[in-house]
Amino acid sequence: MISVDDKNHPWQESMTVSDLLKDLEDQYPYVVIRVNNKYISKPNFEKTLIPENAIVHLMPMIAGG
Amino acid sequence: MAKFNLRDMKTFNYDRPPISKGYADQYLSIDISTGDISIKKVSKEMKKVFIGGKGFDLWLLWNAVKSETKWTDPENALCVASGPMGGTPSYPGSGKSIVTAISPTTGSVMDSNVGGYFGPYLKFSGFDALEIQGKTTHELVILIDGVDQKIQLIESSGLPEDAYELSALLTNHFANGKPRSISVVSAGPGAKNTLIGCLNFTWYDTKRKRTRYKQAGRGGMGTVFADKGIKAIVARWDSVTLSTNNPADKEALKKVSKQHSREIVELDPKQNEMAKIGTTHLVPIMNDFDLLPTHNFKYGQHPGANLIGRDVYQHLFDPGFDGCWMGCTVACSHGVKDFIPFTGPYKGQKVFVDGPEYETIAGCGSNIGVFDPFTIVEMNFYCDAYGLDTISVGTSIAFVMECFEMGLINQSHTGGLALHFGNRLAALELLHQMARGEGFGKIVGQGIRKMKTIFATNYGADVSILQDIGMEAKGLEFAEYVSKESLAQQGGFGLALKGPQHDEAWLIILDMVQNHMPTFEQKAEALHWFPMFRTWFSLCGLCKLPWNDIVPVDNKDTPEPAKVIKHVEWYAQYFSSVTGRQSTPDGLITMSEAVYNFQRIFNLKMGFGRREHDNIPYRAMGPVTVAEYESRQERYDGELMEKYKVDITDKPTEEKVAKLREFRQEQYEKLKDAVYKRRGWTQDGIPKVGTVKRLGINFPEVMEVLKAHGVE
Numbered sequence: 001m002i003s004v005d006d007k008n009h010p011w012q013e014s015m016t017v018s019d020l021l022k023d024l025e026d027q028y029p030y031v032v033i034r035v036n037n038k039y040i041s042k043p044n045f046e047k048t049l050i051p052e053n054a055i056v057h058l059m060p061m062i063a064g065g
Numbered sequence: 066m067a068k069f070n071l072r073d074m075k076t077f078n079y080d081r082p083p084i085s086k087g088y089a090d091q092y093l094s095i096d097i098s099t100g101d102i103s104i105k106k107v108s109k110e111m112k113k114v115f116i117g118g119k120g121f122d123l124w125l126l127w128n129a130v131k132s133e134t135k136w137t138d139p140e141n142a143l144c145v146a147s148g149p150m151g152g153t154p155s156y157p158g159s160g161k162s163i164v165t166a167i168s169p170t171t172g173s174v175m176d177s178n179v180g181g182y183f184g185p186y187l188k189f190s191g192f193d194a195l196e197i198q199g200k201t202t203h204e205l206v207i208l209i210d211g212v213d214q215k216i217q218l219i220e221s222s223g224l225p226e227d228a229y230e231l232s233a234l235l236t237n238h239f240a241n242g243k244p245r246s247i248s249v250v251s252a253g254p255g256a257k258n259t260l261i262g263c264l265n266f267t268w269y270d271t272k273r274k275r276t277r278y279k280q281a282g283r284g285g286m287g288t289v290f291a292d293k294g295i296k297a298i299v300a301r302w303d304s305v306t307l308s309t310n311n312p313a314d315k316e317a318l319k320k321v322s323k324q325h326s327r328e329i330v331e332l333d334p335k336q337n338e339m340a341k342i343g344t345t346h347l348v349p350i351m352n353d354f355d356l357l358p359t360h361n362f363k364y365g366q367h368p369g370a371n372l373i374g375r376d377v378y379q380h381l382f383d384p385g386f387d388g389c390w391m392g393c394t395v396a397c398s399h400g401v402k403d404f405i406p407f408t409g410p411y412k413g414q415k416v417f418v419d420g421p422e423y424e425t426i427a428g429c430g431s432n433i434g435v436f437d438p439f440t441i442v443e444m445n446f447y448c449d450a451y452g453l454d455t456i457s458v459g460t461s462i463a464f465v466m467e468c469f470e471m472g473l474i475n476q477s478h479t480g481g482l483a484l485h486f487g488n489r490l491a492a493l494e495l496l497h498q499m500a501r502g503e504g505f506g507k508i509v510g511q512g513i514r515k516m517k518t519i520f521a522t523n524y525g526a527d528v529s530i531l532q533d534i535g536m537e538a539k540g541l542e543f544a545e546y547v548s549k550e551s552l553a554q555q556g557g558f559g560l561a562l563k564g565p566q567h568d569e570a571w572l573i574i575l576d577m578v579q580n581h582m583p584t585f586e587q588k589a590e591a592l593h594w595f596p597m598f599r600t601w602f603s604l605c606g607l608c609k610l611p612w613n614d615i616v617p618v619d620n621k622d623t624p625e626p627a628k629v630i631k632h633v634e635w636y637a638q639y640f641s642s643v644t645g646r647q648s649t650p651d652g653l654i655t656m657s658e659a660v661y662n663f664q665r666i667f668n669l670k671m672g673f674g675r676r677e678h679d680n681i682p683y684r685a686m687g688p689v690t691v692a693e694y695e696s697r698q699e700r701y702d703g704e705l706m707e708k709y710k711v712d713i714t715d716k717p718t719e720e721k722v723a724k725l726r727e728f729r730q731e732q733y734e735k736l737k738d739a740v741y742k743r744r745g746w747t748q749d750g751i752p753k754v755g756t757v758k759r760l761g762i763n764f765p766e767v768m769e770v771l772k773a774h775g776v777e
Contacts, residue, residue, distance in 0.1 A: 005335070005618070028621040029579045032350055039346060039375070041353035042578065057335045060621050062350060063613040064546070064571035
C-alpha cells in the first residue's frame, strides 16, 4: 500500500510513477510528483520506481520564481 | 561599532492622518537638492485609475520627468509605495513595496518589487507613496517617523559603507528599544560604483534578534539611490494589527484572510514546501526540463545541478519562521546562519546570509558554471552587502565568461583574470572589483548592453556574436530561465515592459511542458492575462507567490487551472473588503490593464516602447553556435524536418543553425503580431486610442505622446 495525497492506494512490485498516474486515471498533466519527499520530474516518471509504503504527493503546479 | 555622526539638517513635523480603507490619501514628496518637504493629496481619480503601489509610483514618476530626462538628472524621481492592502498582517504576502525610477541600464521606467517592512510602515506613517527628487553632495539619511510624526533630513558621516552593517546599525540607533519598529532602505558601494545596484529593504527578525534583508534588485534602483547621495531611508512605526489598515469590512477581511492563510499552512508542506526551502526546489526541476541556465544560457542542464538545489539548501538554511512580512504563512525568505566568507572584507567572520533564492542560485551558480553551494551563498552575501542585483551580476558574469572562452576578450582586458566558466574565485574577485569600482569589474558593472559596445569598440570583438550571446533586452539582463524551447516565454521576456524579468509572465511549463497554448492566439491570450494578474499584485502591495505557488487541491479540475481562479476570487474579496470598492476577478484584470498600458506609453514617452524595443537576443530563441545545436541535435533536426519540412540530408550543422534561426525569428515576430493585436496595440506595439479610452487613461499628456508617435 502507498499513500497518494493522503489516500491509500494499492502498491505493486516494479510500479513506476507513470504506472501510478495511469492507475489513478487522472488526466491532469502533472509535471512533478513528490515520492517520499523526493521531487520526480516528468522526464523521469517512467524510470522512477515507487517503493512500498511510499508517501506520494501529486504536485498541482510549478509556478516559477 | 563604527564611529559615526548624525546631524539634523531639517525636521518637518506633520499630523498623521488616519488610514482609511487601506489608504493614507496623501503622499510624501522630498526634494533633497533644496530640502523641501511637502505632503500632497492623493486624489480619488488617482486611486480609481492607478490603485496604489506601482500605479502610484508610475504616475508620480510620469509627472516628475520629461522625455529627455536621464537617470542621473535631479528630476529623476525615486518612488516607493506599498498599496491599499499592503500592511495587512493576516493575509499571506501583504507587505510588498514597489520602487520605480528611470533606470541607469534601460534609460526608461523601471519597477522593482520587494519585501520587508518599509512600504507598510511608510503608509501607516501617513503616506501612500514616497517621491524623492534632487541630488545632494553630502551623505543623507532620511527618517520618516510615523510614531513621533516627523520627517528628518539628517547629514551623516562615518556610517558603514555596506548595507549589511549599515542597516543593522541604523535599526539599533533609531529603535528606542523596539527594533521591530524600524525598516531601513539602503544600497551599498556596489550600487554607487556600477549601474546594476539594488536596494536592500529590511525587516527585523525578533526570534533571531537581527536585521534581515530583501532586495529591490532589478534595473539599478540602488544606483539611482546612491547617485542621489542618499545613504539610507528609515521608516519608524509602532505595532500593526488588522485594524491598522482600517479596512472597509473587517469581518469579511478576517474571513478571506483566514481561508487563504489556512490553505497555505495545510497545503504548502504537501506541495512546494516554500516555508522550508523557499524557491530552491526549482533548481533540480528546471534542470530536469533543460531550463536551468548554464554557461550563459547556452545549455539548460548540468550534472552538477543537484549540488546546488533543494537537497543541499534545506540543510544549510537556518530553521525558523522566515516571513518578510508579519504573519505571512508562505514564509519563504530563508537564510544561512554563521556563514564564513572565504574572500572579501568579511573573510573569516561569521555572517547571516539572507538567501539564496532560485534566481541567485541559477545566476551566480549554474549560469557561470559554479556548482558549489557555498560560493553561491558568498556571492549572495556580497551582492546584498554591496547593493548589487544578483540576477544582473550573474548574467553579466556569465556573458563575460563566454566572451573570454570564445576569445572575444582575453586576460589583457580582464586584468589577468582567467574568466573560464566555473572559476569561482575569479567570479568573486569580479564582484569585489564591482563594489570598489576598480579593474575589469568596473566594466562588468556597467551591464551587458554597455559591455557589448565597449568590447566591440575598444577590443574589436565581433558585434553580431555579442548581440547573439549578450543576454539583455531593453538594457536589462535576463532572469534565469532558458526560453529557447518556449515561444510564449520568449514573449514573456521580450514583451515585458521593463525588460526580461520573470515577474511579468512565467509561462515555460504551461507552454513547453504542458502544451496549454499551441496556437499564436492562445499564447497571446496567456501573454495578456498572466502579466495582468502579476501587475495587479504590484498595485496592491502584494506578493504573487500565494496566488499560484500553493494551489487548492481541486484546482486541477477547474476549467482553467493556470489561473487558480479560486484564489483570484479570494483576491477580489480581499480588495473589496479593504477598499470598500466592490470588485470581481475580471475587475482585477481591468485595473491592471490601465496601469500596464500607461507604463507602455511611459516607455514611449522616454523614447522606447515600440516593436523594435521588444527584440531579444537570439540565444533566448535558439542555438547560436554549432556546439549548442549539436548538443540537442535530435530536437533541432526533428523540428526542421517535422515542423518546417526541411530536407536536412547532408546539410552541415552551420546551415541547419542558420535555417532554424530563420524560422524561430519569424515565429517570434508572428508572436509579437498576435500579442499586440490581443492587447489592443498597433503593429508597432503602441496602445491604440480606443484602448486607452476604454481603460480611462486618455489624459491629455498621454494622448499627446500617442499623437507624437502617429497614433490618433
